[in-house]
Amino acid sequence: MDLTARQRRMLEFIQRHVRETGYPPTIREIGQEVGISSTSVVNYNLNVLQEKGYIQRTRETSRGLRVVAPRAGAAWHPENEEYLVPIAGVIAAGEPLRLPETDFSITDYETIALTRDILAPEPDLFALKVKGESMIDALVNDGDIVILRRQSNAENGDMVAAWLIDEGETTLKRFYWERETNRVRLQPANPTMQPIFVHPANIEIKGKVVAVIRQVQ
Amino acid sequence: MDLTARQRRMLEFIQRHVRETGYPPTIREIGQEVGISSTSVVNYNLNVLQEKGYIQRTRETSRGLRVVAPRAGAAWHPENEEYLVPIAGVIAAGEPLRLPETDFSITDYETIALTRDILAPEPDLFALKVKGESMIDALVNDGDIVILRRQSNAENGDMVAAWLIDEGETTLKRFYWERETNRVRLQPANPTMQPIFVHPANIEIKGKVVAVIRQVQ
């Protein structure tokens, strides 16, 4: 499912052209940029890009192109600065955090649009809606939306969404591995609250929190 | 510098078309949408729109259109979903909240771009950066960005930014006026914390909190 160098250049040029002019390039413009003299070759490669899911085409329509989600996670709207993050589900203290095994694409989920001012776009972003008031110690309340980067490990100080296996609990805390005692300290964001300590084998990290959005009332 | 109803519909259709398909419409597509049978009329009105600064055109280019900002200082660019909110300053417990007397424009301040998914755009929105950990009872921490609507009154249940005159303190709390005792209860968002009670004359409401954005780490 990989792209050839040519196809990658074509894809990047299409995105750049849309960003700079406001409309997609023609077959001939793409050919000129990438160094293809034949329109049929460009057309052929555009069809390949479409089959691989990178673009959508509209038949017999000039500039009938659009770049769609190139891969799972965050996806750009080429025409503007904002981008989409899939809302993968709900996070609640008592429930396991069930995420799709494979990469999930924005086409399968509700999404929330973010801007670069809020968070730099990157692959593997997803969002969760908070249910219940159990995350208040992380300064996160019912209804808040947390944006996470999918990863299964963490560095000290990261705010992570983790599943505590023995307790059967999902939690949002700052992660600190204490080497000397080989235990993990999970520190609430609220400095007035006490940390909890768990064994490294008892924790399953689901992702790193990179932003929180609260819509008041 | 005003637009006719037709021109406004054309502009809106162009924006919608770009948003939905990824490329601008043709002259004929615009005509069909707006109810103009003649391509020259559409062309004529497109030129008017261009002269008035609402769009840019590229000659002899199919779909060579782009919607641009209708005028400098406008709060949002019609071609994308995002819009700008001025960051008016800093909010901290110990400091008075000094806001400009007159309406302030985004040209005079740093801004943060938001999307409609986060908050519906409206006039009189502004943002404040939180300094210090004194607002933790409102589930707002150092570095968070709160989005407010400028208003000097509040309804019961609103989360407001208020200045407590006697105490010389700024605070973020939910506002409840208790008619029987004629006092105002300011309720922390964190349900484990206790409310405070103030006399109505002792409170100066600066705005209503409509969203909170946290960039973690």
Added chain:
DNA sequence: CTTGACATAGAACGTATGTTCATGGTATAA
């Protein structure tokens, strides 16, 4: 070697689409 899948080139074709022109209606001001 032959076969077939894949990538490329060039040219011819049809149509989608912007441009232009001749014409006319409706206002408002002189």
Added chain:
DNA sequence: TTATACCATGAACATACGTTCTATGTCAAG
């Protein structure tokens, strides 16, 4: 009234642009 600016119509035209067809080259599998 006449003049003028503005807004609209429909048709003809030129070309920008997607589609298709034939031909060629490469490479791995049989």
